[in-house]
Amino acid sequence: MDSSSETSNNYTEDAQVLDSLLTKVHKIIIEYLNEGQNGTGKTLNYLSPKNLISKISPEVPQNGSGEKGYDETISSGLTCPGGSASNTLALVVARNKYFPYVTEYGLCLSDDEKKEVDYKTPVVFTSIHSHYSVDKAVIMLGIGKRNLIAVKCDESGKMDPDALENAVIKAIKENRRPFFVNATAGTTVLGQFDPLEKIGEICRKYDMWFHIDGSLGGSVMFCENERRVLLKGSELANSFTFNPHKMLGVPLQCSFLLVRDGLDEIRNRVALKANYLFHRSEDMDEDDPSSWDIGDSTVGCGRKPDSLKMWLSWRYYGTEGFSNRVSNALLCANRFSELIKERNDKYELFRYPVSNLVSFWYIPKCLRSTCKPDIFTESQKCYPEELAEVTKKICDLVNSKGEILLDYASVTLHEGETPVRVPEFFRIPFNSPIVDENYLEKIINEIEVCGKEIYGEQ
Numbered sequence: 001m002d003s004s005s006e007t008s009n010n011y012t013e014d015a016q017v018l019d020s021l022l023t024k025v026h027k028i029i030i031e032y033l034n035e036g037q038n039g040t041g042k043t044l045n046y047l048s049p050k051n052l053i054s055k056i057s058p059e060v061p062q063n064g065s066g067e068k069g070y071d072e073t074i075s076s077g078l079t080c081p082g083g084s085a086s087n088t089l090a091l092v093v094a095r096n097k098y099f100p101y102v103t104e105y106g107l108c109l110s111d112d113e114k115k116e117v118d119y120k121t122p123v124v125f126t127s128i129h130s131h132y133s134v135d136k137a138v139i140m141l142g143i144g145k146r147n148l149i150a151v152k153c154d155e156s157g158k159m160d161p162d163a164l165e166n167a168v169i170k171a172i173k174e175n176r177r178p179f180f181v182n183a184t185a186g187t188t189v190l191g192q193f194d195p196l197e198k199i200g201e202i203c204r205k206y207d208m209w210f211h212i213d214g215s216l217g218g219s220v221m222f223c224e225n226e227r228r229v230l231l232k233g234s235e236l237a238n239s240f241t242f243n244p245h246k247m248l249g250v251p252l253q254c255s256f257l258l259v260r261d262g263l264d265e266i267r268n269r270v271a272l273k274a275n276y277l278f279h280r281s282e283d284m285d286e287d288d289p290s291s292w293d294i295g296d297s298t299v300g301c302g303r304k305p306d307s308l309k310m311w312l313s314w315r316y317y318g319t320e321g322f323s324n325r326v327s328n329a330l331l332c333a334n335r336f337s338e339l340i341k342e343r344n345d346k347y348e349l350f351r352y353p354v355s356n357l358v359s360f361w362y363i364p365k366c367l368r369s370t371c372k373p374d375i376f377t378e379s380q381k382c383y384p385e386e387l388a389e390v391t392k393k394i395c396d397l398v399n400s401k402g403e404i405l406l407d408y409a410s411v412t413l414h415e416g417e418t419p420v421r422v423p424e425f426f427r428i429p430f431n432s433p434i435v436d437e438n439y440l441e442k443i444i445n446e447i448e449v450c451g452k453e454i455y456g457e458q
């Protein structure tokens with residue numbers, strides 16, 4: 001790993017170059033506006049987005065998001081204000097596709113209307129470890145939490161595809177209509193990747209929209225090896241949420257909803273064709289500037305140009321730069337887990353990291369005989385609740401000192417059908433490219449200093 005001084009110098013230089021790049025773009029935009037002004041300087045002539053784009057030559061590397069990749073000539077995407085919004089838009093699009101009458105009737109239909117449209121209750125599936133934005137979206141769209149099936153995960157935190165298929169079959173037998181499965185690529189707490197290929201096949205078999213929430217882990221698409229393993233099957237997905245504002249470090253907020261079958265998948269289900277603003281017509285030549293306007297495909301109207309941030313960062317760091325950044329995050333998580341393992345009298349690693357997240361407990365001396373590591377073995381499935389308080393107390397003290405910022409989380413695992421609560425553990429997401437071996441040691445030291453302050457002898 002780089003030494004901290006070398007790394008911080010590199011990044012200071014990087015920041016300066018990026019800053020000058022931003023200044024140049026700023027200048028181009030001001031020129032664009034000035035050029036667009038007519039003689040009086042009071043109004044703007046319309047300059048096409050294409051005209052602007054020709055000035056900033058936006059070549060971006062093309063990268064498929066699955067093992068085989070989406071078809072770059074067809075697939076497309078839109079920026080949304082965050083991963084929650086991208087997931088919500090995916091659900092809106094899928095709902096409007098499978099229940100086209102909903103835009104007219106809503107979901108509160110009379111008995112006669114239900115017969116008319118052959119109404120079936122819409123059902124959504126997601127894993128118990130998925131992000132709460134899926135629950136929120138289901139509530140906002142009037143589908144209702146009762147119709148959101150939380151599919152159990154295996155011991156490692158991956159969605160159990162057999163449990164998914166059984167839940168789908170059950171819903172069909174109940175005369176409901178399963179239509180949307182959310183799989184997660186990088187779960188919020190454990191950083192786990194659901195088995196995308198199997199889930200994709202189930203979606204095909206039962207004709208359901210396959211969405212992948214890659215808000216956290218989607219960025220591994222920039223690392224060849226991880227992409228092939230962790231995102232295998234993502235090419236089957238109808239839509240994919242990708243948050244460059246997380247692991248790629250693009251300034252908040254920057255999130256994309258990528259769609260396999262092109263923007264019309266979204267446009268046809270969402271756009272209201274408000275022609276007083278959007279002048280695009282079906283037969284419009286793609287050279288016509290109005291055809292570039294994709295504004296009515298999102299829930300919002302006016303929006304920030306979030307894609308510019310992604311484009312600038314990508315041009316500056318390059319695919320290799322992004323790849324290095326993600327690899328470093330994964331390496332840090334692995335190295336940190338090793339450091340925890342080396343001190344396994346004081347710590348218990350909850351899970352080996354799959355991506356950039358490490359989950360572990362600190363065990364003070366007074367609890368070491370009762371909260372021994374073997375208590376966590378697969379067969380016993382007993383997680384001592386006392387560790388929740390230890391984690392929270394140390395976390396609060398570390399954070400109050402202001403040197404580093406820590407967080408904690410808890411999860412529910414399944415032993416067969418029985419849910420088992422795993423008490424609060426430290427959850428560290430590695431992301432910053434300037435984190436190095438020294439910094440990893442510093443985190444451990446801070447935890448130990450605070451552990452000693454609270455619990456005495458180490």
Ligand SMILES: Cc1ncc(COP(=O)(O)O)c(C=O)c1O
Pocket residue numbers: 081082083084085130131133184186187188213214215216243255
């Ligand atoms: C898996 C997952 N999905 C969605 C989100 C929400 O993303 P945002 O905060 O950009 O709305 C998060 C945030 O942590 C996440 O971890």
